[in-house]
Amino acid sequence: MAVVKDTAVAAPAVRAGRLSRLLDDETRLGRLMLAPAILYIALLVGLPFFLALYFSLTDITVGSRTLHFVGLKKFHEVIHTPTFKLALKNTFIFAFVSQLLVLILAKILALALVKDFRGKWFVRLLILLPWVAPISLGSIGWLWILDSIYSVVNWVLVHWRFVREPLRLLGILDPRMPPMWLGQPELAMASIITVHVWRLLPLATVILLAGLTSIPKDIHDAAAVDGAGFWRHLFEITIPLVAPIMIVAVLFGFIFAFTDMIVIYVLTRGGPYNSTQVLASLAFFTGIDGGDLAEGAAISLFLFPLLVAAAFIFLRIARRAEVT
Amino acid sequence: MRRGSVRALLGGGAHFGLLAAFVAFTAFPFYWMLVTMFKETSDLLNPNNNPFLFNQPPTLEHLRVLFGETLFGQWLLNTAFVGVLVVAITLLLAVPAGYSLARLTGRLGEQLGIAIFLTYLVPPTILFIPLSRVVATLGLQDSLWSLVLVYPSFTVPFCTWLLMGFFKAIPRDLEEAAMIDGYSRFGAFAKVVIPISVAGVLTVVIFSFTLVMQEFVYALTFITAARRFTVSVGVPTFLVRGDVYFWGSLMGACFIASVPIAVLYNFFLDRFISGFTVGAVK
């Protein structure tokens, strides 16, 4: 050991003192490192959330200096306005129809994407675009596509004979009066739903795809050896195995559908005649544009029970995922 | 044998057709933006022109207008300003928190981790009204700083959750070796864990930035002056004036602000998904 033993490695200077002890103490260090994030979230998510609850029980407006506690009066008022009833109905139609479509389309698309093929990454990129691009900008693209006069969809309907003639014969299309996609109530809702499906399809697809690729190949092989055909395989092997992940996808889809107002704000502003007004957009127009903070808060809180339900399901899944 | 190959061919064709249809649906609006931004206005606004063709030669006029005569450039700068600051705040808060949850807080940490993730599910549509009041009280209304303050409220929960997953995947031995080699618990984190997690940190940077770019509701609520808008709000509110639409410039703005970031994001998507699926995918 006579090799290098010299002065350099004298006892390591462990700085005594509170700081140095803190940097070694797991429990206190852990709390200290976590505290800023928790504090931030408490102040900017927790506090506003309770403020929303509180506002909804008062008569606060944008300019008001004083506010009065009015109890459940705002909720009571809100429930009885026809606009609110319509928005509530629209919210459910919007959320359920778009989620159903997303789920079916995403399932098909994910099955098509499981296979390996050349240029897969590029196809994936193209399919993901609607999700990763800012939705307010994507919606403007649709605003142009669905324009009342210059709509490319209408141009195709009117100018492509093989599209026009069958539709005309079915009585769906009058070429002299092409549809106003965002100007007629039913069409406006259909357009909103389409854009929303367009936007959420990529997310649901990649989540399902992650689920599909996580099924071990052995299981597919075993099913094939056991003589399962395509449909039996799909319904008895594949779908049950990706079910938990499908639930996650649907959950996020619902949360986005219930709380999103961007598509509606850009495309229709809730019109025509509130036919595309949903709770989220109504809360914005009432609370911010209309200046009635209390009523806006009350409207937005109707979303809350739905979110609690979503969170509950989410927790159950998280717990189950932990067990396996 | 022959029947089999015919079926395979048909199957291949169907597969291709199916994917083509989906790609047409998802990518068409972006393609349409790209085409529109290079067309003359008179070409765009003639209902008898075939919209799929360039009936007049392509032009760069819309892009000139966009960058020369609108605030688009300013909005891009604003977005970058908010984005950089929000990313910095997010890293500062989420990296230590993620590590703490992964390693230092035990079972309590698991519960807290899920609780933090759940706050991500509380949507802006519930919070924007009270937050507008908070922002006003702080005197930050109509200032980009209001966005810098509020945006981490949605980036921090998700990034904390993502980073927790990254840190959990690092072998404990490495940190313990660093502690034996002469570092404190915190030193092991700073000198060994963070350098190993570069990929994870980079992912968080990209996601925070894209989330900032996409945000709409808060920016619409807190900001009123055109000069201070971010791209996602400025374009739909200020380039659309009444019934006068500058379609060429508008589409150019949409394309430029969405596609490059989308391509970048695509590289990090797999990690993002594993965060979303809460370990339901192994």
Added chain:
Amino acid sequence: MAIVEARNVKKYFGEVKAVDGVDLATREGEFLVLLGPSGCGKTTLLRMIAGLEKPTAGEIVIGGQVVNDLPPRARRIAMVFQSYALYPHMTVFRNIAFPLKAQGVPKAMRKDKVLWSASMFGITHLLQRKPRELSGGERQRVALARALVREPDVFLLDEPLSNLDAKLRNAARDELQQFQRRIGTTTIYVTHDQIEAMGLGDRIAVMNAGKVRQLGPPQEVYDEPADTFVAAFLGSPPMNLVEGDAVIVGFRPEQFLPAELHTAAPLVTFTFRLTRVENLGADRLLYGVLEAPFSGQRAIAKLPSTVTLSLQPGEKYPFAVPQQHLKFFDRTSGLRTAPRPL
């Protein structure tokens, strides 16, 4: 150099008593092996010595100082992990230099020390590589070099050979021992492999269920097991344990031979009904059943292949053990008791 002591050390994880009252002290410069089956608490004990776990009760003493409240870095120890725990983002050079950097050793001196340590293990040509570019044996050497470079008072090794393949393991064992003899630093080595333990240790501490069952030089632990656990854990095949009226009698398979082969006296003779013969090349293992007074109990005999005696399954033979090689254990406690006539 330092002496490491554990004084009545306990570690409970909730209900689980991982280490349940261990008293143990190394000697100056000794190579001490902690041996036991998995889950016996040996790794937990080592981690408490390193400072990676806090004892529930008791004291850890290194070089005469109670170190319970000192963090790992202040204990002047170095540790080699089972996984080697090489930092994947650093080159071999930076891996080895890492502990020096932590101590604030000047750059020039750092380089000298890294070169010295690397040359001790013959890895100077690997210094610019990343860990993922190394073979298992090379990684192990890097881990050892990183432990050596700061010249610690104590080496702690946690199954450092278990990730090597069998052939490499023999060579590594040899090198490790030579290296330890040369630097003479107190070393505590955890393993579940009795061959490693016998071959490397100056002394072996056999652990089971959180307690040290026996501490002693390898031969002593082998020849004079303190209880039935140690007797059954060491040796391949392990000691035969047969139950008598009041005691358990133990004898090593290699002492249990056909009576006519024994030269020394006095002998104790058993009637052995052979059931199966296993030829292992160097040895023959004879499986069988004893007759009265141990009727029905199984035993194994190990004959060197130099003994060509013909032995047929199904036949009975007189087998014997020299009296001095019979070990006696209490039936209830399993502890060694005084020899007694059978």
